Amino acid sequence: MSTLRPIDLALFAFVAVLFIGTGFAQSWNVTLTILNMGLISAIMALGVNMQWGYAGLFNVGIMGFVALGGLGAVLVSMPPVGEAWAQGGIRLLAGLVLGAATVTAAILAWARLTRFRGLAVAGILLIGFFVFRSVFDGGVQAVEAVNPAVTGYLGGLGLPVVLSWPVGGLLAAGAAWVIGKTALGLRSDYLAIATLGIAEIVIAILKNEDWLARGVKNVIGLPRPVPYEIDLQNSEAFVARMTAWGFDPVTASSITVKLGYTALFLLVLAILLWLAQAALASPWGRMMRAIRDNETAAEAMGKDVTRRHLQIFVLGSAVCGLAGAMMTTLDGQLTPGTYQPLRYTFLVWVMVIVGGSGNNWGAVLGGFLVWWLWVQVEPIGAMLMEAITSGMADGSWLKAHLLEAAAHMRLLTMGIILLLVLRFSPRGLIPER
Amino acid sequence: MGAPFLIGEAMTGGYGAGPDILHDCTIAVDPGEIAVIVGPNGAGKSTGMKAVFGMLTLRKGSVRLNGEDITALTPQARVGKGMGFVPQTSNIFTSMTVEENLEMGAFIRRDDFSDTMAQVYDLFPILKEKRLQPAGELSGGQRQQVAVGRALMTQPSVLMLDEPTAGVSPIVMDELFDRIIEVARTGISILMVEQNARQALEIADKGYVLVQGRNAHTGTGKDLLADEQVRRSFLGG
Amino acid sequence: MIDLLNALVVLGNFVIVPAVSYGAQLALGALGVTLIYGILRFSNFAHGDTMAFGTMAVILTTWGLQSIGIGFGPLPTALLALPVGIAVTAALMLGTDRLVYRFYRRAKAVPVTFVIASLGVMFVMNGLVRFIIGPDDQRFADGERFLISARDFRTLTGLDEGLAIRTTQVITVVVAVIVVAALFWFLNKTRTGKSMRAFSDNEDLALLSGINPERVVVITWLIVAALATIAGTLYGLDKSFKPFTYFQLLLPIFAAAIVGGLGSPLGAIAGGFVIAFAEVTITYPLKKVLGYLLPEAWEPASLVQLLSTDYKFAVSFVILLIVLLFRPTGLFAGKSV
Amino acid sequence: MIEVEDLHRHFGGFRAVDGASLRIEARSITGLIGPNGAGKTTLFNVIAGVLKPTSGRVTMAGEDITGLLPHALFHKGLLRTFQIAHEFSSMTCRENLMMVPGGQSGETLWNTWFGRKRIADEERALRAKADEVLEFLTISHLADQRAGQVSGGQKKLLELGRTMMVDAKIVFLDEVGAGVNRTLLNTIGDAILRLNAERNYTFVVIEHDMDFIGKISDHVICMAEGRVLAEGSLADIKANEQVIEAYLGTGLKNKESA
Amino acid sequence: DGHSPIKLGVILGFTGPLESLAPQMAAGAEMAMAEVSASGLLLDGLTVEPVRGDSTCIDAAAATSAAERLITGDGVSGIVGADCSGVTGAILQNVAVPNGTVIISPSATSPGLSTAEDNGLFFRTAPSDARQGVIMTEILMEQGIESVAVTYTNNDYGKGLADSFQAAYEAAGGEVTISAAHEDGKADYSAEVGALSAAGGDRLVVAGYVDQGGSGIVRAALDSGAFDTFHFPDGMISQALVDNFGDEIDGSTGQNPGTDSPGAMLYQEMATAADYDGTSPFSAEAYDAAALIMLAMQAAGSTDPAAYKDAVMDVANAPGEPILPGELGKALQILLDGGDIDYVGASAVELIGPGESAGNYREVTFDGGELQVVGFR
Ligand SMILES: Nc1ncnc2c1ncn2[C@@H]1O[C@H](COP(=O)(O)OP(=O)(O)OP(=O)(O)O)[C@@H](O)[C@H]1O
Ligand SMILES: Nc1ncnc2c1ncn2[C@@H]1O[C@H](COP(=O)(O)OP(=O)(O)OP(=O)(O)O)[C@@H](O)[C@H]1O
């Protein structure tokens, strides 16, 4: 299972050719941009593959975990906003603690009480809600009033951004734990929609709680783990060396920076892949597959299905959160409004399925290939249209219409390619064995 | 006597691109006759049945019904030609009620089938009681009764049963065998696989012992029961 | 007394009427999703775009009809164009099935493969619709827009508050009720309907009962095409047609189908209303209503709003979660594969 | 060993188990018979924790185990097979067996990364054990075949095989015989007797084949309509009018073998 | 004449939530390029060739890749775009600044972009929303409207605009009864309208997009009789609004970037001649953005962004000969001759501070089913 067949290697080689071809046809900068995001996509696909491929959990809430990872990046790396803390930070935190206390009290009441427990819990929640709002809202207002166009939030810890990657993973893991505790009893598509909903809730919170990460006003200018191109361009040593090697310093600087990211991401991917492979090929992986095949029987054979589901759900989500933090780092900004299920959930699913669910290498391959397509279908679609219309008379209505619609060929082309791949390898390019 | 009514002759084949499971295997039955297939687990009994019913492509051999070569027909088309089949596993519609299961058995019938349904209910009274319950909620033996009942609803000219008595209680089993004899008497051919081999061979006109996809012994039910080696190796002594 | 009436009218106008009609719209969409899940056993992510395609076909036909001067009195002309739209959509559905889904059915692929294939279909249809009619808003409603408008209601009753009921709202609700009843009857009482359920339950055994699987599939797609076109058209008449919005409809539609229990037509209706009412009621500020009901002195100063509308989607999903926690396969015990 | 007190399990209004009380002695082999739908499987499921009882109590060696989850019961030494085979269809037959033993160190993630040596040793032992069981069940040749692709009877054998992978205290067998070749069933019967004699397993066996029951069990319980109808030696049971009427019938076969 | 054409990128959301605005914006930008090419006057007769890229409006990664491809692959010398503030920020930071490419956005209006780190490479022909809030307050106050409900599209544009408006309005003594977000492209807005109506107010301010949730809100508000008159900021003002609602919105008011400069009218005529809708939001700004890039190139005598980035402000602002749409040839000639121009263009461009439009707005009312321009501010 951990070994790659020659055909699999050929597939990886094919993808490599795509990337290299992009380098020649477009530019190496484009190749590296796609590659970096491809690496992140591969990690996301790996996370989803753990949940689906190993354990059969249909998680369609990837977007939420990715976004939480992104939040992690902001909370770790942005400088704290001192004034906001002074104005309302404490009150806001106190509100949050009160809210948490209310929920805890409600859960305890539900567990401990026998009589009137519905009533008691409702009462606790209701009263708690109003107390929470009365404390919390004031804090929020104070914080958000602090220079809203630029800050208006609490800021982060001001630590190196790389630290935020594990933190993003932890945030996602925490959320996954809570979700798993409540929703993992659900099966197949019910779990899917539940997670989809939770992801929407996460995004709604990120969009509307401005004190947290500026909401839809976005946090931009996150610090980087790699140097800035401008600094390189201004560094005489760098310019001198690059010119000596015969490179244009501007191009060289941006390529250097991207290679920096590539190296970091590659390292993370390699570690995760090794961990995932080792786990999958072990009795643990066998147990997971057994659970996926038949929960009832696995349970009867002494496997704690609930616990294992929770474990894998948390792990897979953590990987997605990690990838989310990496992505936000790469983007240099957190823009909650851009989180759409199509892009952050379904596209990742496409990667997993096209690559081959249940197979880590497949997921990784799918991550690279599908992301490359996602970016390149735009020019491909446009080219397709050019080709189709090239025979038509200039100025004909149809030709004009077709060219105008070229932009929409992006999704169309994506769809057709996806269908073709699925058609010729329905179990994915590198299927589970 | 001419060619048998239904015959799977010299069948060779397996699942998908996998290895051959059946090797030159022949199974046949005549109208009003009961033919029983016995053999160890994994011998290819179910595979043979499926082959006769067209649920597996044969690499060699042919299936003929009433002289007509039906090797290339789809299972549905064979149903249309009057063949009925109860598979060994997943042989009921679990989400549909017992009654709907029976109705589906009569799907190709355009006539009024309430008589047949009443007969089935007579045979398996418990089903009448559970008429409106989803079949998936029934006990193992009850499901088996639904499965057989469903096939009876077709009023086929050949009835193929893969282990119809697996998991049914002795009393029901006896009745089931009685009923099978009755059905056969009306001129219907019965082809069945049985692990309750002794009882089955008692009532069989013809018996096949399959081993590793090959015909190991063939004879009348009585012959096979009398064969010491067959008894010891396949019928449990 | 008058105050009470005013309060009721406010509630009716801003909560009940919109929620009922939105619920019916969701329900019609959810019926299609639930039917595909029930019979073909996968979640069809292309349904939103199927609705868009069907509506587009209807719109083009409507324009054709209008251009030759055919109308439908006080009712929207689009209703006349429906059959054509359904036929075109059905052809597309059947073609898609031939080209895409049939292959996986034969290969006995797992449901998630179908889901992902449906994503591919969604992309393609997405492009197709924009390609033909473009990404813009289209209005094609004609006929009488209102059964009664808020202004008329006020003059008629002399109340301070108005109650508006649109023609399309009424049509939608009526159609939803008829369709669900018909579908329920069809699936549970007719031979064909039962054979479809049998097929979804156990394909091999259906084959052994002489059920023609291709026929079942064809009928399913035909019904789905009809449902999608009707749902899309009614929605477009009531609001407006825009391909992107139809794609976005997918989420609440799925939520409705799931809350109700996948595979259950009644569930789709119930789910539609649950989601619609959740969205509208929980975020509705009671200020105005209480203003009418309470004595002057007690009149609330704040909005008396449980949650801001920012969270209306969150609310409907929270409701969904709560329902699922207590009934893991939805209100009407749906299927799960 | 196991004591069931006034156990009820209702489905809606239907009482599948309706006040069953019974005792299973340690180291006994108890046959559980009864008409289709008597509630035998439901009783198993309640004892094994798959279903929650509507009311009643189950104790095992004096300890209350009512409502414990199946995996917890497994670790207490209570194993069961399924009437309708529950194989892990995409795994090989050998893997189906190897996954059974609890507490494998390779089931802890940490060890899969940092305890690979230990896992390898354990795996070797497990593999040998699994192959032994497969051999015993006459399906060695299927070791590397996916369990989803073996015959119906072979799946039942796998079910049984899984219980042989660990040291159980009590094993519930739900119609292992249905669909299993009678010659092989005899061998299985021998194995059950041997496990009982040599390893002190307690068995509860649901079976409709009276010959098999007669061969292995010392004590027979007959259920009907969710309750215990009769109890005793097989001979007693076979002579019981009620049992004959409800279950055995007066058919050809039973007349003969009686 | 032996020169290969210069390429300019046009990165807009051709697919995604603003897909219906993008074509008109692209058409505007490309019309300016065609005009310059045709004049044959740009840097010894260079022609200009547009290269489109899809910003998707929402997917920062896809937009970044597209920009990357345009800059490093196609070698564009400047970019018109992006449309939405979020992706614009991403492109700026991740691609434009590292590669030293000038980008001029016709429509990214988020106030946050004013302070973005840009190395002098980023400009916008649209004003920051901070300004629009003030203008809006003035208009409403002058009409004696002292209490309004506000709904905004839930993105940086809507939120930023709603915030700046609320601040200005309340400072001027007005009351905002509720400020509720709406998501674009959703199926139903009854909940939002219910809340808005319950909160009440003399007018409903709809800070949204006309072909998105904005129209949905207006439709629902009209249908339920919740509000009869509205106030529309820039995202809503367009022919589509009139087409959609006709005389139903009589008595409503609004404002959008624009001037009484003949430029706006001229541009619309040109657009009509070229067979697209020039009144579509930000189409004029897109024309201007493209024009500015090319004029700056001419002024700097180079297509190198590092050289011409400093010329953008010069050509955009006084002193100099005012330049209207359709007069790009003339402008090129003046620059060629060493003269000075003040590009006015279709949207009365006047770049201030960090290189963004100062903000000229036209005030409109709706009357008799027509959009009427009643004044300029
Ligand atoms: N989930 C369920 N819902 C409703 N009724 C059920 C359900 N499960 C079982 N039953 C009913 O409970 C009764 C007992 O079933 P059970 O499976 O325990 O029988 P059994 O004794 O094992 O029979 P068999 O010998 O046929 O396996 C049956 O009548 C069955 O229809
Ligand atoms: N779906 C399948 N794919 C591949 N091989 C299969 C499949 N089903 C059965 N086999 C193999 O074919 C052989 C014959 O199986 P078959 O089901 O015909 O046996 P059988 O004689 O009916 O046994 P039983 O009495 O146990 O039901 C077995 O070795 C089995 O492993």
Ligand SMILES: CC(C)C[C@H](N)C(=O)O
């Ligand atoms: C295209 C525009 C309407 C975009 C909007 N002004 C924004 O900044 O996001």
Ligand SMILES: [Mg+2]
């Ligand atoms: Mg068999």
Ligand SMILES: [Mg+2]
């Ligand atoms: Mg049973």
